[in-house]
Amino acid sequence: MPPSDLSELRAICRDLRADIIEMLCLAGSGHPGGSLSAVEIMVSLFWGALRHDPANPEWLERDRLVLSKGHGCPALYAAMARRGYFPREELWNLRKTGAMLQGHPVRSFTPGVEACTGALGQGLGVAQGMALAAKIDHAPWRVWCILGDGEIQEGSIWEAAMSAGKYRVDNLVAILDCNGGQIDGSTAEVMDLEPVLDKWRAFNWNVIDVADGHDLEALLSAIGDAIDTRGKPTLIVARTVKGKGVSFMEHPCKWHGVAPTREEADRALAEIRGGGGA
Secondary structure: OOHHHHHHHHHHHHHHHHHHHHHHHHHOOOOHHHHHOOHHHHHHHHHHHOOOOOOOOOOOOOOEEEEOOHHHHHHHHHHHHHHOOOOHHHHHHOOOOOOOOOOOOOOOOOOOOOOOOOOOOOHHHHHHHHHHHHHHOOOOOOEEEEEEOOHHHOHHHHHHHHHHHHOOOOOEEEEEEEOOEEOOEEHHHHHOOOOHHHHHHHOOOEEEEEOOOOOHHHHHHHHHHHHHOOOOOEEEEEEOOOOOOOOOOOOOHHHHOOOOOHHHHHHHHHHHHOOOOO
């Protein structure tokens, strides 16, 4: 979308953050930190680069989006509901037995979900397989994969990164939601990722560093550069804030996997509706 639409996109980000808080509160479980950090990434894709048709989720020429950090699915679900894949009311059934929206994405349950994810470290390999299939079929679609920074401590990520670079899978774009935290603490303390840019470049990836992963204009520009890249896959490193948009959730790893109480949710919603997350 052009820069003139940025104010509308920021308003959508606020709405999605409010829906994430409400659905997690009603569910009584889930992952607010990494869902809130990924909101601008989701908006940049669903309102920007993604070729998709909510009325026809199985459209053969659609782009594929793999949320490898599957625990961040509240952000995915909120965006998909807003785009019309399913009624917004489904959000309030998050994590209920048999509901359309499970605690991690399930392809057979949710229209528009491309892969069952959340067993961390597997999504990039799945996305690369899809991208290679598109190349073999001479198909026009692209594959997008959202990774978590704690997740890329997994060895399987690096196997996929190495082979995607070898085979020059340039219709594959990975976006790293680099929020600096995971369930056990900061990524720097658990298993430091740096120098993350150099590591991916060494695997023959085009690497784009977005210093503020909540800057929609910067994200959209990086995504445009990724689409224009030929001969190698692209990694966009989006430097985000865990729990973005809710002051008491920002940064502490406590909020990786703890749902807000009703009182905490009401405080968070008041902040967001007052302009948080812009």
